[in-house]
Amino acid sequence: xxxxxxxxxxxxxxxxxxxxxxxxxxxxxDFPDLTVDGSFVTGGAVTSVMVVSGVDPFTATxxxxxxxxxxxxxxxxxxxxxxxxxxLAGILMMVALYSINLRIMGQPxxxxxxxxxxxxVVENWWQTLNLQGIVMAPFEALGIAAYVPxxxxxxVAATILMVIVKKLLDFFLRTEAGTTLRATGDNxxxxxxxxxxxNVYIVVGIGVSNMLVAxxxxxxxxxxxxxxxxxxxxxxxxxxxxxxxxxxxxxxxSDKIVRxxxxxxxxAIVYRMIYAVALQxxxxxxxxxxxxxxxxxVAALVVPNWLGQTNAKQQYKKSKANAAKQEARQADAExxxxxxxxxxxx
Amino acid sequence: MLQLNHIHKTFYPNTPDxxxxxxxxxxxxxxxxxxxxxxxxxxxxSTLLNTIAGSIVPDEGDVVIxxxxxxxxxxxxxxxxxxxxFQDPKAGTAPGMTIEENMMISxxxxxxxxxxxxxxKQLRQQFRExxxxxxxxxxxxxxxxxxxxxxxxxxxxSLLMATFTEPKILLLDEHTAxxxxxxxxxxxxxxxxxVERHQLTTVMVTHQMEQAIAFGNRLWMMDExxxxxxxxDETKQDLTVEDLLDQFQAIRGKKMANDRALxxx
Numbered sequence: 001x002x003x004x005x006x007x008x009x010x011x012x013x014x015x016x017x018x019x020x021x022x023x024x025x026x027x028x029x030d031f032p033d034l035t036v037d038g039s040f041v042t043g044g045a046v047t048s049v050m051v052v053s054g055v056d057p058f059t060a061t062x063x064x065x066x067x068x069x070x071x072x073x074x075x076x077x078x079x080x081x082x083x084x085x086x087x088l089a090g091i092l093m094m095v096a097l098y099s100i101n102l103r104i105m106g107q108p109x110x111x112x113x114x115x116x117x118x119x120x121v122v123e124n125w126w127q128t129l130n131l132q133g134i135v136m137a138p139f140e141a142l143g144i145a146a147y148v149p150x151x152x153x154x155x156v157a158a159t160i161l162m163v164i165v166k167k168l169l170d171f172f173l174r175t176e177a178g179t180t181l182r183a184t185g186d187n188x189x190x191x192x193x194x195x196x197x198x199n200v201y202i203v204v205g206i207g208v209s210n211m212l213v214a215x216x217x218x219x220x221x222x223x224x225x226x227x228x229x230x231x232x233x234x235x236x237x238x239x240x241x242x243x244x245x246x247x248x249x250x251x252x253x254s255d256k257i258v259r260x261x262x263x264x265x266x267x268a269i270v271y272r273m274i275y276a277v278a279l280q281x282x283x284x285x286x287x288x289x290x291x292x293x294x295x296x297x298v299a300a301l302v303v304p305n306w307l308g309q310t311n312a313k314q315q316y317k318k319s320k321a322n323a324a325k326q327e328a329r330q331a332d333a334e335x336x337x338x339x340x341x342x343x344x345x346x
Numbered sequence: 347m348l349q350l351n352h353i354h355k356t357f358y359p360n361t362p363d364x365x366x367x368x369x370x371x372x373x374x375x376x377x378x379x380x381x382x383x384x385x386x387x388x389x390x391x392s393t394l395l396n397t398i399a400g401s402i403v404p405d406e407g408d409v410v411i412x413x414x415x416x417x418x419x420x421x422x423x424x425x426x427x428x429x430x431x432f433q434d435p436k437a438g439t440a441p442g443m444t445i446e447e448n449m450m451i452s453x454x455x456x457x458x459x460x461x462x463x464x465x466x467k468q469l470r471q472q473f474r475e476x477x478x479x480x481x482x483x484x485x486x487x488x489x490x491x492x493x494x495x496x497x498x499x500x501x502x503x504s505l506l507m508a509t510f511t512e513p514k515i516l517l518l519d520e521h522t523a524x525x526x527x528x529x530x531x532x533x534x535x536x537x538x539x540x541v542e543r544h545q546l547t548t549v550m551v552t553h554q555m556e557q558a559i560a561f562g563n564r565l566w567m568m569d570e571x572x573x574x575x576x577x578x579d580e581t582k583q584d585l586t587v588e589d590l591l592d593q594f595q596a597i598r599g600k601k602m603a604n605d606r607a608l609x610x611x
Binding site: 171172174175176177178179180182183186187189190191192193194195196197198255 | 437441443460507
């Protein structure tokens with residue numbers, strides 16, 4: 001169980017890249033981009049094909065991310081220049097990418113088990129530098145070494161990667177261009193009236209979003225040890241669930257960029273933990289996870305509304321009750337008054 | 347500063363709904379001129395403003411700003427010359443972003459947006475000074491989301507954002523119409539201050555005749571796509587609302603059809 005949770009944190013960190021991408025399109029640009037289901041696989045496909053043919057895994061990963069950026073730009077252009085509704089533009093790209101991904105991969109499944117991936121390279125460094133002993137030392141001193149997973153290399157490497165990506169993203173979103181990008185999702189007319197080409201911001205924004213998604217896909221493929229054509233099915237909902245879980249649990253009412261990106265990353269990790277726990281439950285199967293994910297998103301969208309309504313209803317009831325009380329009090333007071341006058345008359 | 351050369355605009359041409367919005371409109375403003383435009387509903391005031399701003403492209407004629415022919419320039423490119431305040435206080439600001447972020451975006455009107463840190467300490471100080479001139483306390487709320495401000499505060503901010511980068515032309519589209527009377531007065535006072543401070547060439551559409559007479563140094567009365575009556579520095583001084591209504595009746599032989607103008611005169 002404990003090992004399963006460590007595994008969940010590992011993959012959560014990797015999937016967090018994808019969640020950040022979904023956060024950019026859905027939340028910042030207000031653009032429900034379904035390209036994600038396709039571009040996630042595209043990243044994985046490009047990387048796995050390159051890794052199999054012997055290319056350096058880091059180059060292969062970067063190439064996967066770069067192709068993701070191009071794919072996202074095409075979605076953006078379909079929307080801005082082609083005037084296609086955002087949802088439809090995303091669906092079109094998702095469908096088109098299925099064929100393209102198969103072309104790239106050449107077969108529906110590519111095994112990477114004996115290939116050099118970024119993770120095998122990291123493992124090699126880990127062993128040559130004997131980092132395991134250094135990292136484990138404090139845990140052993142505390143006598144809790146048994147609760148620490150046997151190999152920490154992936155966890156440490158993924159954490160470092162996430163910190164770097166988060167810092168870069170935080171910086172970008174607060175630059176002049178990044179701020180304008182966020183404003184584009186907020187009030188396009190206003191941004192245009194200040195001489196900014198909103199189309200460019202939408203295209204680049206959706207590009208960056210899908211770059212992160214493809215980056216995540218290419219890491220996931222290397223982590224899993226295989227690429228599969230169906231890897232991306234329902235990915236958009238998983239991303240959305242991660243974003244919503246993060247915002248609900250970790251944003252603490254603040255919507256500053258630095259806080260929100262952290263919340264999204266943590267949300268992705270929590271989602272993977274829920275997934276891991278669900279797999280441990282006997283009557284649930286791995287294939288039920290899509291249903292659970294959909295339910296999480298539905299609940300996250302419906303419950304706040306529903307709570308708001310009950311609050312409003314309660315307030316209404318309360319105010320009504322107060323009014324009734326006040327009336328009763330007034331009636332009482334008047335009753336006493338009339339009583340008093342009646343007495344004085346007698 | 348602003349030249350409008352023989353501008354024609356017809357909506358829905360060759361259909362039963364055909365409407366001539368602007369008919370051979372030929373006007374010129376020199377630097378620092380402040381013109382107020384009044385007219386009945388459908389007189390072409392908004393079409394004129396949108397033609398200058400670039401959201402409507404004229405069928406004939408051209409728009410020249412400071413010697414540059416901008417007729418074929420897209421709305422956002424042209425925005426480099428133009429500051430604009432809309433009637434709806436929500437239109438001119440981004441509600442989900444802070445006051446300082448909004449001001450930073452308006453700063454981008456004059457230059458390319460870079461990949462450097464957006465709101466720097468230096469800029470923040472500059473924004474604070476500009477906001478302080480509004481005298482409504484916004485300088486202490488730089489990190490407040492604009493969506494939390496009142497309508498009047500948002501419009502004051504829009505006004506500041508449209509003016510402090512000193513555009514060649516300032517367009518005001520009934521920018522006080524959606525506010526309550528006390529806020530309306532505040533915004534009008536701020537408009538006067540800012541226009542004077544930056545010496546802005548301004549085109550202001552209004553539905554209040556008194557406002558139109560009191561504000562600026564020129565006045566155009568529009569009807570059916572034409573400027574039918576003009577007043578300049580000297581003639582504007584002695585103008586009254588009754589004069590304007592009489593003028594309209596004399597020229598057009600009908601009463602001015604603007605219920606709002608009648609209500610608020």
